[in-house]
Amino acid sequence: MIDAVDHSDARPTSETTEGGAEAIGDDALPEFRQWQERVKGTNISKETLLATDYLNHFNEITMLIDMVPDMPEFLEECRKWQPKSYTEHFRTSDFVERELAIEAYDHAPSIYKSRLTETISYMNNVVEWGLEHLSDAIDQHEPDLLRIHAHSTGKTLRRLNEVASGIIHGTCRVSGVLTAITQSDIDFKWRNSFIRAAE
Numbered sequence: 001m002i003d004a005v006d007h008s009d010a011r012p013t014s015e016t017t018e019g020g021a022e023a024i025g026d027d028a029l030p031e032f033r034q035w036q037e038r039v040k041g042t043n044i045s046k047e048t049l050l051a052t053d054y055l056n057h058f059n060e061i062t063m064l065i066d067m068v069p070d071m072p073e074f075l076e077e078c079r080k081w082q083p084k085s086y087t088e089h090f091r092t093s094d095f096v097e098r099e100l101a102i103e104a105y106d107h108a109p110s111i112y113k114s115r116l117t118e119t120i121s122y123m124n125n126v127v128e129w130g131l132e133h134l135s136d137a138i139d140q141h142e143p144d145l146l147r148i149h150a151h152s153t154g155k156t157l158r159r160l161n162e163v164a165s166g167i168i169h170g171t172c173r174v175s176g177v178l179t180a181i182t183q184s185d186i187d188f189k190w191r192n193s194f195i196r197a198a199e
Helices: 026-039 052-067 072-080 086-091 098-105 110-139 143-169 183-198
Strands: none
Touching: 026 098, 052 072, 052 086, 052 110, 052 143, 072 110, 086 098, 086 110, 110 143
16 A cells, blocks of 8 residues: 555644734724624634635545546546636535625635635646546556555545645644645655555
8 A cells, every 4th residue: 555645744733823813914904804794603714704615626526536446437427527716616506605605705814815725726736636547547457556546636635625624714824834735745745656556
């Protein structure tokens, strides 16, 4: 077995919380407080004005990837999955407060939005890379390799999902939260994982 990409250094922790009010300037604080009141009692975070329902988009593809080793035909369903921005997701979501979520997003502290966008970009790349390797394993009739790639892809997506959830809830330090998850780091670890798996 191989080790999936593990970024324990980026684990969200309550010890490094930066509240939403501290993440914006004094001039914008009154408006931010108003929006905190508007989202009170909803499934939108008062700390960041963001909603974790967005992550359901990635829960879907993670679940499908998990099924591919036992049902390789599900790879076609995986290929139908497409990246969506935060607002694109909510425009087609069944989320009860979807209109409020879209409107609140425009008023969320930029530091949370930028870190979330960065994390989502990594997740989209992991999906793309993972599907490429799943397809190769199926074409090569390598069921063991297929299972390894599916496990690595799923584990990495879940790890990044934890980071994204921490950002959305405002329970992790957003400044440098992805320091340990650089593009080259992921690429290096994935390439070496797949090389070891093929040996």
